[in-house]
Amino acid sequence: xxxxxxxxxxxxxxxxxxxxxxxxxxxxxxxxxxxxxxxxxxxxxxxxxxxxxxxxxxxxxxxxxxxxxxxxxxxxxxxxxxxxxxxxxxxxxxxxxxxxxxxxxxxxxxxxxxxxxxxxxxxxxxxxxxxxxxxxxxxxxxxxxxxxxxxxxxxxxxxxxxxxxxxxxxxxxxxxxxxxxxxxxxxxxxxxxxxxxxxxxxxxxxxxxxxxxxxxxxxxxxxxxxxxxxxxxxxxxxxxxxxxxxxxxxxxxxxxxxxxxxxxxxxxxxxxxxxxxxxxxxxxxxxxxxxxxxxxxxxxxxxxxxxxxxxxxxxxxxxxxxxxxxxxxxxxxxxxxxxxxxxxxxxxxxxxxxxxxxxxxxxxxxxxxxxxxxxxxxxxxxxxxxxxxxxxxxxxxxxxxxxxxxxxxxxxxxxxxxxxxx
Numbered sequence: 548x549x550x551x552x553x554x555x556x557x558x559x560x561x562x563x564x565x566x567x568x569x570x571x572x573x574x575x576x577x578x579x580x581x582x583x584x585x586x587x588x589x590x591x592x593x594x595x596x597x598x599x600x601x602x603x604x605x606x607x608x609x610x611x612x613x614x615x616x617x618x619x620x621x622x623x624x625x626x627x628x629x630x631x632x633x634x635x636x637x638x639x640x641x642x643x644x645x646x647x648x649x650x651x652x653x654x655x656x657x658x659x660x661x662x663x664x665x666x667x668x669x670x671x672x673x674x675x676x677x678x679x680x681x682x683x684x685x686x687x688x689x690x691x692x693x694x695x696x697x698x699x700x701x702x703x704x705x706x707x708x709x710x711x712x713x714x715x716x717x718x719x720x721x722x723x724x725x726x727x728x729x730x731x732x733x734x735x736x737x738x739x740x741x742x743x744x745x746x747x748x749x750x751x752x753x754x755x756x757x758x759x760x761x762x763x764x765x766x767x768x769x770x771x772x773x774x775x776x777x778x779x780x781x782x783x784x785x786x787x788x789x790x791x792x793x794x795x796x797x798x799x800x801x802x803x804x805x806x807x808x809x810x811x812x813x814x815x816x817x818x819x820x821x822x823x824x825x826x827x828x829x830x831x832x833x834x835x836x837x838x839x840x841x842x843x844x845x846x847x848x849x850x851x852x853x854x855x856x857x858x859x860x861x862x863x864x865x866x867x868x869x870x871x872x873x874x875x876x877x878x879x880x881x882x883x884x885x886x887x888x889x890x891x892x893x894x895x896x897x898x899x900x901x902x903x904x905x906x907x908x909x910x911x912x913x914x915x916x917x918x919x920x921x922x923x924x925x926x927x928x929x930x931x932x933x934x935x936x937x938x939x940x941x942x943x944x945x946x947x948x949x950x951x952x953x954x955x956x957x958x959x960x961x962x963x964x965x966x967x968x969x
Contacts, residue, residue, distance in 0.1 A: 576807060577631035578639075582646030585620050589613075593624035596657075596695060604696040611700060615707040617675065619653045621699055626659035634659040638800045640668045645808035645854060653677055655702050663695070665702055667711075671860065672877060680711025686718035791840055794872070798837070798846040802830045805853045812857055819856035822951070826853030829954035836960070841914045841924050841934050844871040845959070848939040849950055851875070865940025868893035868925075869909040876941075893941040933958045 575583070584591045590608045592600045600608075600623055612619045622643060628634040632642065636656050644652055653675065658664035667681025684690055684702040693701070705711050809823045817823070830849035837843050848866050855863040867873040868882075876894030880903050883890040899909035914924040914932065929936035933953050936942070943949045953959065 578642035578646050578804065578807065579811070581622055581624070581639075582643055585622070585643070585647060589620045591620070591622045591624070595625050596623045599695040600699070608696070608700060608703065611703055615703065617653055617707060618649060618651050619655065619703060619706060620647075621703070622654065622656045623695060623699065624657060626657060632659075633796050633800050635797060635800065636666045638797060638804065640666070641801060641854075642804040642807070644668075644670060645804060645857065646811065648808075648812075648858065650858060650860075653706060655681055655699060655706070657695075663698075665698060667702065667706065671863075675706050675709045676711035677706050678711070679715040680705035680708070683711055683715035683718050686715065791843065794840060794843045795834075795837070798830075798834055798843045798850075801847060801850045802827065802834055805830065805850050805857075808857055809853070817857060817859070819859060822856035823853045825955065826850065826856060826951050829951045832954060833959055839915070840872075841912060841932070844912060844939065845934050845950070847871060849954070852940070852949065852951055864894045865938075866894070867896035867899055868938045868941040869895065869899045869923075870912040871939045872912060873898060873910075891942070893938060 581591050588605075588609055589612045590605045592605055608621060612621070620643075622639065624639075626632060626634045626636060626639065632638040636659050639656055639659075640654050643654060650671065652668075652670045654668045655677075656666050656668070658666050664685060665681050667677040667679075669675060669677040681702045683705055684698055687701065690698050690701050705714055708714075805823070805827050809820065809827055812820055812823070814820050826849050830846050830853065833842060833849060834846045837846060844866075848871055851863075851866055864876040864879070865871075867876050873896040875896070877897050878895060878900055879892050880895040880900050881890050882893050882895075882903060895903065895909070902909040911923040911925075913921045914927050914934075916922055916927070924932065925935050925938060927935040933950070936958075937948075937950055937953065940950055
């Protein structure tokens with residue numbers, strides 16, 4: 548794995564290339580190739596999937612999309628670890644969105660983990676319940692054994708109907724389960740995967756686990772006294788390390804995608820191009836020194852500011868205050884911390900908004916104090932955490948007080964030095 552100094556040098560070199568290079572000077576990247584194809588047709592099918600979705604079915608999908616009157620585009624391509632998108636549908640969606648530069652955009656893509664599943668994304672917000680609509684397509688009886696073309700067609704149909712959440716919840720209930728809460732990805736909008744095979748498998752595994760647990764308990768009662776687990780913290784540490792490794796790969800891909808989008812942008816048509824470049828530079832700097840999940844979440848927050856600058860989005864909402872890994876906030880909510888009389892206006896995703904509405908504690912991103920305790924990141928001292936000071940963008944008061952400017956002023960470096968000296 549390259550050292551942080553090496554990654555910093557690479558980031559600096561890429562930034563220099565963005566200023567001097569022209570789009571024609573570089574070879575067409577995979578993201579650019581897909582975006583260019585989508586400018587010609589709303590349906591992109593990679594060669595590996597042409598047998599499942601031949602030209603005739605592509606034409607049918609194109610006509611179906613045109614009849615909806617919605618800005619729907621479809622990308623059906625294999626996603627594997629180590630490819631241009633590191634096997635992540637979220638990254639693919641972000642890159643394609645940035646390349647196309649559309650203000651209103653609905654995208655249906657294949658999934659990186661399950662080849663028979665689809666993901667749905669929508670910008671600037673999930674107005675047509677795209678995430679649930681696309682997920683629902685894989686849970687319906689009529690598509691249980693459907694091929695990729697039919698599954699995609701049903702997803703387009705459900706998106707156009709705009710009632711995807713209801714259809715999704717009913718479909719999951721019909722399968723004998725309860726509708727799981729849609730999780731937002733650190734990707735643009737909440738998404739839900741179509742794991743049609745998972746429910747029976749989960750039920751079987753649960754029964755097997757319960758049987759094993761009962762057997763172990765019965766044996767312990769007759770043979771040995773019960774004993775606690777020996778080192779449970781090592782399990783959680785390993786899980787957290789895996790999460791951090793995956794998030795770091797995603798953050799690296801997001802920074803590169805922002806750099807490519809800034810490089811491809813036309814200065815005359817992008818008034819805030821310099822702000823996007825500043826956001827790219829700040830994200831690369833934080834990535835080079837990132838120590839854990841809070842810092843990597845900060846990279847995603849900076850990338851989001853860069854994307855907003857490129858698209859010219861007016862007064863965009865930042866990432867979710869409670870956990871920026873939930874993705875883009877959908878509204879601002881009033882939050883009163885437990886035991887406090889004062890309240891604050893913070894940006895919240897759909898899940899956290901619902902939690903506050905029902906007087907439940909939202910799921911929060913945690914950070915580690917000097918004595919090793921895990922606390923909500925916003926409880927860290929503001930002088931030692933630029934993320935606590937800004938709420939990843941929720942608590943800032945204008946561009947000069949925003950994340951990009953704070954990183955440029957060295958506040959992230961200073962807070963990192965204070966943490967290292969603790």
